[in-house]
Amino acid sequence: MNLILLSKDDFIDSKKCVCLTGRRHKHIREILKVSVGDQLCVGLLNGKIGKGRVFTINDKTVEMEVSLKSNPPEPVPITLILALPRPIVLNRILAHVTALGIKKIFLIQSNRVEKSYWKSPVLGKESIKDQFILGLEQAKDTILPQVSYRLKFKSFVEDELPQLIKGTRAFLADPQAKESAPSSNATPATLVIGPEGGFIPFEIELLKKSGCKSVHFGKRILRVETAVIAVIARLIP
């Protein structure tokens, strides 16, 4: 937790003082071990970043006077389109990509995505938000990513994707591709990553037809978790 993320509900008087309990209180008290007068890096969810000066701390709550003046880091202009991974992996990936600065995520169905994954509690609104918050706290950011779900692969790719990738360079991660993922690029990008086992040929063809260029990342087949981070790293300016 490199930044304490605040929500509007934390404020106890207009815009200056917050009172925190629970997980953040525990972290501030037990990990950061702050005393009255200490300053912490804080940020308002979807808002600005600044400092919080502790004026009360006890075994239940911590109170800070906050001043929020800086903007959060610039969002990374990469849209991530990800075949829904196994729930436990999804959790880690959401935190990873949030930490990397991604703000736009599509979780999609594809042939090798087990239908049961869609019923996982990990996809619950609060569970997803928890992972985003872990990523934001890690990266000193405040802007929540937006996640969308698309259960119909074909209609998503045919009807929605061409519009979505307009103005971006669109890549499909594919171990069989002839070109490697570009190593640096400042333009906005769209990235499509398949499920464990990969997209089936039909899906790959469809993605290509819809404007995605297939690129590989060396000869090795990477775990979803690895590939997501690795390919994003190559696309970030």
Place this chain on the structure above:
Amino acid sequence: MNLILLSKDDFIDSKKCVCLTGRRHKHIREILKVSVGDQLCVGLLNGKIGKGRVFTINDKTVEMEVSLKSNPPEPVPITLILALPRPIVLNRILAHVTALGIKKIFLIQSNRVEKSYWKSPVLGKESIKDQFILGLEQAKDTILPQVSYRLKFKSFVEDELPQLIKGTRAFLADPQAKESAPSSNATPATLVIGPEGGFIPFEIELLKKSGCKSVHFGKRILRVETAVIAVIARLIP
């Protein structure tokens, strides 16, 4: 398991037939669901890659006739020097970087590495090998990475590192650095990554003095797990 990794002990008659039990048998039978006559991608640990044709499979063993002709993928010429992470994170990182093709890893002590980490069973020879094997199986590779341990930071950095980085471009991952990590580079490289919380200024200075150039990866502070993968991705040709 995109490749079934074989060891010399698996061979039941000179160089052609193997008999597998345990984890690999279970995977072949329950996940891959192969039948007699089916072919699988196999590789000999630290050796060649090829095909295995199943000729017997029952509820205890699977027997294959193997033919090993291809070389494993080229190693990635990046040396990873990593401040020992938390044991559970180390496990995942070892599998990640092995899958990415890294063959040379140094795990080092630094100021913010908890001494207790060095006593974790995760650092046992067999446990480390298990993670490497997961990475190799994932990436269709056979060459085990080599891991070395350095408990004396200063003497490692001052006495050994200058020699180690000779002929490579050496980078230190540092959120405060002025230059970003290079996006693509075919030359051999050395990468130093700090512990959670980062290297302390003294350590950073020492690393710089010893020939490491500090580079950042955007303004965000990444988790070790994320940073390792991301920065490696930028260095891989």
